[in-house]
Amino acid sequence: MYQHLRIALEHAQERLQYRQEQSNIRRRRRKTIEICSTTVAQDSVTTYDNPKEKGSNDHLEMIQQLSTDPEETSDIDADFDLISLEEDTIELPSGLNSYCEVPFDDQDEPLVLDDLFPPNNNQNSSYLHSHTTIKTHDFCGQLIEIFRDANISNIHCSRFLRVINGVLPQPHNSPTTLKALYNSMQGVPTRSGVNYKLVVYGLTGDCPAIKLATKHVNHQGYWCCWFCYIQGIHIDNKRQYYFQNELVLRSTTEYAHYSEKAERTNKNIFGHLGVSPLATVFNIPLPRCLIIDYMHVSLLRHTRTVIQYLYQKYLKPKQRNELDELFRHQPFPHFCNRKMRPVKEFSATELRNMLLYGLLPLIRSFLPVDLAAHLSLYVTAMRLLHGPRKLGDDTEIVANELMNAYYKDHQLFYTNIQHFVLHLHCHLADQYYLHGSLSNLGVFGQESLLGHFAKSRHGTPMTSRRQVVPRHVFTPTQRTPPPSHYLLVFEDTNSYQIAARSSIKQITGDVVSIMIRNKLVKAKAVCHGSLEDCNTEYVRLTRVSQNETDEHDDVDSENDKLTIDDWPMNDVNVYSKPASSNCLSSTVSSSPILTSIQSPRQISDKGDQNVQIDKAENIRMNSKNSNILEDIDNRVGELSEKFVSTSSKIDQQMQRLSTKIDRFASTVNIKGFWFYNKHAIESYIDKSGEHFPSEYMFGEINLLDVMATDYGDYARQILQIIYTSDELKNSILPPGKPHLARPPLAKDRFKKFLEAVRYKYKLDSINFGLFYRGLLRRKLTDFLIEERRREPLKQARQSLKQSQAQRTSQSNFDETFG
Numbered sequence: 001m002y003q004h005l006r007i008a009l010e011h012a013q014e015r016l017q018y019r020q021e022q023s024n025i026r027r028r029r030r031k032t033i034e035i036c037s038t039t040v041a042q043d044s045v046t047t048y049d050n051p052k053e054k055g056s057n058d059h060l061e062m063i064q065q066l067s068t069d070p071e072e073t074s075d076i077d078a079d080f081d082l083i084s085l086e087e088d089t090i091e092l093p094s095g096l097n098s099y100c101e102v103p104f105d106d107q108d109e110p111l112v113l114d115d116l117f118p119p120n121n122n123q124n125s126s127y128l129h130s131h132t133t134i135k136t137h138d139f140c141g142q143l144i145e146i147f148r149d150a151n152i153s154n155i156h157c158s159r160f161l162r163v164i165n166g167v168l169p170q171p172h173n174s175p176t177t178l179k180a181l182y183n184s185m186q187g188v189p190t191r192s193g194v195n196y197k198l199v200v201y202g203l204t205g206d207c208p209a210i211k212l213a214t215k216h217v218n219h220q221g222y223w224c225c226w227f228c229y230i231q232g233i234h235i236d237n238k239r240q241y242y243f244q245n246e247l248v249l250r251s252t253t254e255y256a257h258y259s260e261k262a263e264r265t266n267k268n269i270f271g272h273l274g275v276s277p278l279a280t281v282f283n284i285p286l287p288r289c290l291i292i293d294y295m296h297v298s299l300l301r302h303t304r305t306v307i308q309y310l311y312q313k314y315l316k317p318k319q320r321n322e323l324d325e326l327f328r329h330q331p332f333p334h335f336c337n338r339k340m341r342p343v344k345e346f347s348a349t350e351l352r353n354m355l356l357y358g359l360l361p362l363i364r365s366f367l368p369v370d371l372a373a374h375l376s377l378y379v380t381a382m383r384l385l386h387g388p389r390k391l392g393d394d395t396e397i398v399a400n401e402l403m404n405a406y407y408k409d410h411q412l413f414y415t416n417i418q419h420f421v422l423h424l425h426c427h428l429a430d431q432y433y434l435h436g437s438l439s440n441l442g443v444f445g446q447e448s449l450l451g452h453f454a455k456s457r458h459g460t461p462m463t464s465r466r467q468v469v470p471r472h473v474f475t476p477t478q479r480t481p482p483p484s485h486y487l488l489v490f491e492d493t494n495s496y497q498i499a500a501r502s503s504i505k506q507i508t509g510d511v512v513s514i515m516i517r518n519k520l521v522k523a524k525a526v527c528h529g530s531l532e533d534c535n536t537e538y539v540r541l542t543r544v545s546q547n548e549t550d551e552h553d554d555v556d557s558e559n560d561k562l563t564i565d566d567w568p569m570n571d572v573n574v575y576s577k578p579a580s581s582n583c584l585s586s587t588v589s590s591s592p593i594l595t596s597i598q599s600p601r602q603i604s605d606k607g608d609q610n611v612q613i614d615k616a617e618n619i620r621m622n623s624k625n626s627n628i629l630e631d632i633d634n635r636v637g638e639l640s641e642k643f644v645s646t647s648s649k650i651d652q653q654m655q656r657l658s659t660k661i662d663r664f665a666s667t668v669n670i671k672g673f674w675f676y677n678k679h680a681i682e683s684y685i686d687k688s689g690e691h692f693p694s695e696y697m698f699g700e701i702n703l704l705d706v707m708a709t710d711y712g713d714y715a716r717q718i719l720q721i722i723y724t725s726d727e728l729k730n731s732i733l734p735p736g737k738p739h740l741a742r743p744p745l746a747k748d749r750f751k752k753f754l755e756a757v758r759y760k761y762k763l764d765s766i767n768f769g770l771f772y773r774g775l776l777r778r779k780l781t782d783f784l785i786e787e788r789r790r791e792p793l794k795q796a797r798q799s800l801k802q803s804q805a806q807r808t809s810q811s812n813f814d815e816t817f818g
Ligand SMILES: [Zn+2]
Pocket: 225, 226, 227, 228, 229, 230, 247, 423, 424, 427
């Protein structure tokens, strides 16, 4: 340890001396020197070596030890003045020369550094590589700084750089030829040590994809069939491929020969444009390895074209709608997972269901017989090819015959749609023989896989949106049971609501997502627990807010006088104070229609009104937060607009409601309405101070002594006293009409009855007519009708009782004596 210190001190002294010399030299000849990075890197090491050269060989070992000493590094660091370094070389040429004579492979280093950090290169300002944000210049600068600070030699620097260079990604490390690639894929060793051999069986896809993969002419060109030599005819700017009795198939050797020739001559030879890049990969030679994808060829192209053709050329618009309805309502087995859809909406799966099952039976009644028969050829052939071998070895032969018959007559019914896809149906029998039924060959699965890729290829920068929130699973072992209810506060509207846990979609901390009118709304959970807990908390909060309301009301009492009718006319600015919202709420809640509808959910009226009531509710709930003046100002402004638009509606509804209530009350004659009756009669009570007699005699009975629950009951009792039951049964209320069969009740006694009612309830003589007409008359009419019914009912009941009694006595008699 002490030895180290001693060496370090010696070294430092040496350094100090050297630096003084250098500064002296610098002062003597001051000139600007171009600094080149490569020289910097080299010289930094050189200068470092220079003192070494001056000292003995012992220094070499010492410095290696020193380089680990942190105290010394600062000293050495300060030593690396670039300009002084440049002068070093001049001052001490012998040292540099001696360094150069050392057989280090220093040639590597400037090469690598030049590559990494060439001077005056535009690349210096570009990024190091595409996966980083660090610039090449910065990186090289940092690297050199580290090398300098680390006090390592030139050799070590270059070794470092070589290591770094060695582990950098190699852009073209994969095999460059398809064959090499394929070979690299062969014999892929697995962890268990088993080597697998890949066999590429075939190639499938839609026509453009196969065209590209096989370097063949596209599906609208001449000689476009991959399996046979069919040229095609040019009609109406399109190629049509009509039926041919004998198809000349392409053999594998011919295929290879012509494609090679096309590749060589760069010409189109029978549709070949070149050798397929995949030819070396296939274990089965072209064109045998090509598999027709029936999903694209039959379903998406030919079936769709034919159905659309039939729709346009053979069906009237009305029939189209009828057929669509038939498709839409066609019951279908649930395990198919799809229902049939109308023609305009279908996709591949629906087309398959339609072609194989629904099309023929449903469209039959809309088409001429021969057309339907022709179509059935196609459907039957496709069904044979789609499923297992229903007809044994003859399956594809029969299907091929059907398909040929269909293809042959196709132009009789359809013009200009003899496309290449129709021709490909001729080869489906071969496909069936080679590869099996079509249901195994479709690319449904691959298409959905591609769709999945396409959907998720972009990824997302929005990590927050895709954030996975772990699901809270509540178990019986959990100590605290989850709360059953939550008291939510909607911060944007400042309203409260109690929600059950089952109706809450998501809970993350305090924030709760809940569906309200099909909208996902976020709210803050203020309180949770049982329904009672939430309710008490809710009541507490509302009470707090109402207390504040009262305080504010005292201050702004003049605003209280505003009524619903005139307040929208006022300037909105009047409501800029926080209390104004409260005053508004008090006015609003005093209106009968709003108090009757407290919970906004129960309203099934128009949305506008809902919103308006929500707002009123919100503002009523608005408590401590009401000091946010502007917010309320805005809200009141909105409210006033809403209110203007809806106030007339509310008025109309109120009127309608009041008339309804009146009608209801007057028609229903039940004891529950005594309260209403009592209130109704109050407006007719005499206020002029008229003297009412205490006695009103009828015969020997004082009519005013009769006890009754209300005026209706009283009236009925008086009528029963004054009139006989026969009179009540057979008469109507005066004045009678000549065309009515029943006579009116005796008028003099009726007058007495009216007087009795008036005296009994001390009614005003002037308004008595109104009272009679509005309240009393209907009751009396009902009473008379009841009187008429009462007697027959009683008799009927009695007769029933008698007959039952007789029957029981008879049965008893039978039991006793039978
Ligand atoms: Zn063909």
